[in-house]
Amino acid sequence: MSHRPVLLSAMLDGELSEAESAWVAAHLEGCGECRSELEDLAAARAAVRSLPLLDVPDGIVPADGVVTSLWPRRVAVAVVSVAAAAAVGIGALGVLGMASDAVTTIDVGEAEAILAATGSMGVVSDGSAAAEYLEDNVTARYRARQTMACRDETTFVDNTVDVTRLGNVTVMSDPLAHWTVLAGGSVSTGPSEGPIETVTVTGPAPRMGAYSVTGETRDEFRGRATDIVTLGRDGVDRANLWIDVETSAIVHRELLTAEGTVACVAELVEFEPIEDRIQASMPFDIRAVVTESVYSPVATDLPNTLAGLELVAAYPIDGGEVGVFGDGLFAFAVVRVDGAHPQAGLSETSPAVVWESAGESWAVVGQLPQDLLEWVIGDLPPAEQPSPFVDGWRILFG
């Protein structure tokens, strides 16, 4: 007689269909081995369930309307984000004005020099309680510029960086080396010192959760304390990250093949104070520069989170908007265009999935694993179709 032990646990949890229940009941009558296993499983289940439900420590869950948050609410709604996202640490700059609806932008050319630092940075503009709080949390006042040099000498399938032009915005993304750059206005290239369109990296796109931390040491890098973290995928590749202890910025990283060949090297250069530079472009006094995680709910119709990945930058384009989402491993752009076809602005080199309707069109741009892509699209409005991915979305390129 065949055993189906996996059904025994499900039976304990009342998770069997009627047919399965009947099968298990009949089987148990004649099978001492499975009866014994059922007892073991029930004991294990009871043990875990005997663990007491702990109370939440004080100060986390709000009592009677007291909001517990890193950010006072009136600050959190007053934001601008002009940003670049550098993945494994998405960088985003939020400039916080205290007038709740004030939206202040800074020149993108300025932003690109500032924003390559990983980790969110924000500037608080006046002497409110929020600013005082944040001043206690000042951890970084650095300007950072990123340079990148990749060598094409691996055995992996070529994977060229995506360059997507959307109106006056250029979205450049490289899901393997973990960075995305938004540039617009007079800025035509990202923060790379070289011609970014020619950067080539190799290897498959990483998958959510596929990397695991396999090593960590602390050492000096350019005179600063850094944690060196190794992320690895068994037999596939690995990445070494040098993470600045003070700022959490990834100051140097290298991607290696399974054979140990360097596939890509990227590093952050030129640490220097940025406060004066930021101040020069701001019509108010800056009180603090912070690297706390700053959420920037820009005036946008784009969702704030997709599949658990957060909106790190939003940018207006002609007749629509584009948002960059990321979680540190993945970065991709979502485009919304009023009553138009987003592919008009997409480059054919960019993998894109589009959804079209009479009122507006959406596109997801970037190389995402299929399962994550489906998840992202499943989260996206508008879902006029019962199953947007199957019925309403189609793959345009890639």
Added chain:
Amino acid sequence: MNDPSIPTWEDVARTHGRKIYNYAYRLTGNPHDAKDLVQEVLLRVRRGLDSYTPGSFDGWLWRITRNAFLDDVRRRNRRPTSPLPDDVDRMPNASSPAADDVLASIRLGDDIQKALLDLPDDFREAIVMCDIVGMSYDEIAQAIDAPIGTVRSRIHRGRKLLKERLG
């Protein structure tokens, strides 16, 4: 946000905070990490509520929780961690009666907690969701984005390993 079917952030915090805390505590065995996780989840919920459309709220919440936990693991892996508090004086509010109760319960469940922490991550997650949080297999499948057969298998194999370790 005026849709009555969408809870307010404060509702979520009060209704689900304890479950999220217990989920995180049993996964990490560490009250500090668990507390951090609850705060992070509540922050993400607050950011996300504006864009949340009525549907499976629990599914949405647990996906956020799980993502926050995985992110936290990535960050935490940069630093050494201790699986269980070895110095009770370092526990928050160690002098209050409530905290004493908590400590007592932690000591009672020590063996079980240690056995849980010995499990492979996927198995531990499924068991905690099932037996600590009280989620159905369907809800777990949704939260971890896996087929229900995977949920069955992980819970089953996890319990077998637990039994071996607990004797």
